[in-house]
Every structure is written in C-alpha cells, then in structure tokens.
Amino acid sequence: MPASKVAIVGAGAIGLAIGSAFARAGSEIVICGGRTPVDSVTIVEDGTPQTWPARHIDDPSELGDVDVMVIAVKAYATDAMAEWLRAGAAAGATILVGQNGVEQVDRVRPHVGGADAIPAIVYLNVERTAPGVATMRRVGEHDIALPATGSGKTLGRLLDEGGMRMNVAEDFAEVLWTKMMINCAGNSLTALTRRRAPVLLDPAIADLARQITREVAAVARAEGADLSPEQADAVIAWLQAAAPANNTSSMREDVMAGRPIEHDALTGAIVRIAARHGIDVPINTAMLALLGALHPEEA
Structure with a gap:
C-alpha cells in the first residue's frame, strides 16, 4: 500500500515518529484532532530536519476512507479517543496501537470491535519540541x-520502506515483555528522580532497577514469555550503555511538564497481573x- 492513507491519533512524539515513516514511504498523512492544528510532520534527526505535508481534521466524520489508523495517545487517554477509534x-x-504496556490491544478493543488491531513496540527516543515537530534518536538495534x-508483516514492510529498523517478531510475547522491563525500570526511575538516563549509572539506582526488572520477568514467565533473571539484568546493562547519550523518558517528560503519567499501564499492569x-x-x-x-499539580 505505497499510496495509503494513514490517520494519526495523537500527534505527540511517538505519533510524529511513526507518521514520518509512513510519509517517507509515500503515504498520505492525516492528523486527527488535538489542541493545535498541525499541517506538517517534521522530524529532526542528527540535527537535520525533514518535513512532510499532513492534513489536519477536527471531527471523526471528516475521516473518510483510511488504510491505517495509528493510536499514539497515552494509555490513559485511550477512552477519550473512542470516536476516532470507532471511525x-x-x-x-x-489499528496500529503505538502505546506502552502489555495491554494495548485489550485497551482499544471495546472501541474497535473486530477490527485488525496490531500492537507496536517503539524503541525510539523521541521528544516533541513544538506542534508537529519532534527530535528523534535511535537506540539499540531496532526502532x-x-x-x-x-x-x-505488511505494516512492517511499509515502515521498513519508511526508514524504520523493524523487528517483525515471531515470538512477540518475549519482545513485548522485554520492552515492559525497560519501561518499568527506565521510565519509573527517571520520572521519580526527575533525572535523565544517566541516573541508571548510580549503583544504588541500578540495583533498584534490577529488582524491578526481575519482578517483571517473573510475571512475564507466568504469562508464558520465556524471560530469565539474567535477561532482566541484561535490560539494565542495555539501559546503562545508552545512558551517556543523556536520553530522557516519556514519563519523565510528562512529570516535568506537569502532565498525567502512564504508571497504571506499566507498573500498575505488573501489579495487577502478578x-x-x-x-x-x-x-x-x-x-x-x-x-x-506524582500528581501533575505537584510535579
């Protein structure tokens, strides 16, 4: 589908990054809703900006035919996007669900019925710097x-054409839960300390992070994912290797901006499933x- 129409619900950091890949592959981009109209997508990578046109619509009735809908709002905002999802x-x-956690598809299912809903795990470190503009950094082997x-597989090929380093995984459960370990440790600790990734180089924080990931791995094993304590420790080593780049996390950025955070979709899910x-x-x-x-008004 090289000339497909792709709707982005949630033109924040992740929505813009995913949208840019579809645009690079030749898709028409439609930005759905939002406080500020956005008529283009700009991604800055290695200091170089690249921009693609986009069309902004305010009402789900304007959507028309669409091949892919990317849901990139924070997990707690999913229900507020019900009209867009139904459209x-x-x-x-x-429906490509670009959200954190392990419950992405379950979260949108009440609004999309039997539609084809695909979870996406995003490794990119992306910061939205202005409406329609984001700075993107690639970390690790895959994006x-x-x-x-x-x-x-079809979406994977298209995103690959759009410049994303894809992992279309046969054992997706292991990949999903590995990312859950990354998020539960990295997002939570950077949010609570209000520090960027180098905080994980502190020995006491690193030890706490390993305890977090080992617990997540135990829950993952109960859910059928083959994750060992050694793999849990390897996640922290991976985070520490990326720390010198001074990366941030979406949860830290939300805390710093006084916005709600996704703790229920991450750590909350671990506690519930455990x-x-x-x-x-x-x-x-x-x-x-x-x-x-960490109430927003107190952050």
Whole structure:
C-alpha cells in the first residue's frame, strides 16, 4: 500500500515518529484532532530536519476512507479517543496501537470491535519540541517491533520502506515483555528522580532497577514469555550503555511538564497481573504507590 492513507491519533512524539515513516514511504498523512492544528510532520534527526505535508481534521466524520489508523495517545487517554477509534474501525482501517504496556490491544478493543488491531513496540527516543515537530534518536538495534501475525508483516514492510529498523517478531510475547522491563525500570526511575538516563549509572539506582526488572520477568514467565533473571539484568546493562547519550523518558517528560503519567499501564499492569498469578512483587508495588503520588499539580 505505497499510496495509503494513514490517520494519526495523537500527534505527540511517538505519533510524529511513526507518521514520518509512513510519509517517507509515500503515504498520505492525516492528523486527527488535538489542541493545535498541525499541517506538517517534521522530524529532526542528527540535527537535520525533514518535513512532510499532513492534513489536519477536527471531527471523526471528516475521516473518510483510511488504510491505517495509528493510536499514539497515552494509555490513559485511550477512552477519550473512542470516536476516532470507532471511525477508523468503521472505515476498515488496521489499528496500529503505538502505546506502552502489555495491554494495548485489550485497551482499544471495546472501541474497535473486530477490527485488525496490531500492537507496536517503539524503541525510539523521541521528544516533541513544538506542534508537529519532534527530535528523534535511535537506540539499540531496532526502532519498532510488530508481531508477525495479522497485518504485522505488511505494516512492517511499509515502515521498513519508511526508514524504520523493524523487528517483525515471531515470538512477540518475549519482545513485548522485554520492552515492559525497560519501561518499568527506565521510565519509573527517571520520572521519580526527575533525572535523565544517566541516573541508571548510580549503583544504588541500578540495583533498584534490577529488582524491578526481575519482578517483571517473573510475571512475564507466568504469562508464558520465556524471560530469565539474567535477561532482566541484561535490560539494565542495555539501559546503562545508552545512558551517556543523556536520553530522557516519556514519563519523565510528562512529570516535568506537569502532565498525567502512564504508571497504571506499566507498573500498575505488573501489579495487577502478578496478583492474578499469586506472585509477590513488592518493589513494583512500592513503585506504583510512589508514582501514583506524582500528581501533575505537584510535579
């Protein structure tokens, strides 16, 4: 689908990054809603900006035919986008859910019914700097991971054409839960300390991060993902290797800006799923309480 129409719901950092790849592959980009009209997508990488045209619409009734709908709002804002999701599903779009956590598809399913919904794992470090503008940094081996099921392979080829380093994974559960370890440790600790990634080089913080990921790995194993304690420790080593680049996290940026945070979709999900399996996760339980106390008006 080289000339497909792609709707972006949530033109923040991740939405802009994913939208830029579709645009680079020749897709028409439609930005859905938002406080500020956006008529272009600009990505700055290695100091060089590149811009693609986009069309902005304010009402789901304006959507028309669409091939792919990217949902890139924060997890807690999903229900607020119900009208857009219903419009995308009614148009026959594949719903690409670019959200953190392990419950992405379950989160949108009440609004899209039986539509093809594909979870996307995004590794890119992206900061939105102005409406329609974001700075993108690539970390690790891949930029985006998709499951090798449903429309995953087709979307993977298109995003690859758009310059993303893709991992279309047969064992998507392991990839999904590995990213969950990254988020539960990296996002939570940078948010609570209000420091960027180098905070993970502190020995005491690194030890706490390893305890977080080991608990997440135990929950992942209960859910059928083959993740060992050694893999949990390797996640922290990976985060530490990337720390000198002074990367931030989306949760830290939200705390610094006084916005709500996604702690329920990340650490909250770990605590909920652990309870279903009778697994004790004391560190993540404590982290959830601390993150829940970060009210936007007090951040």
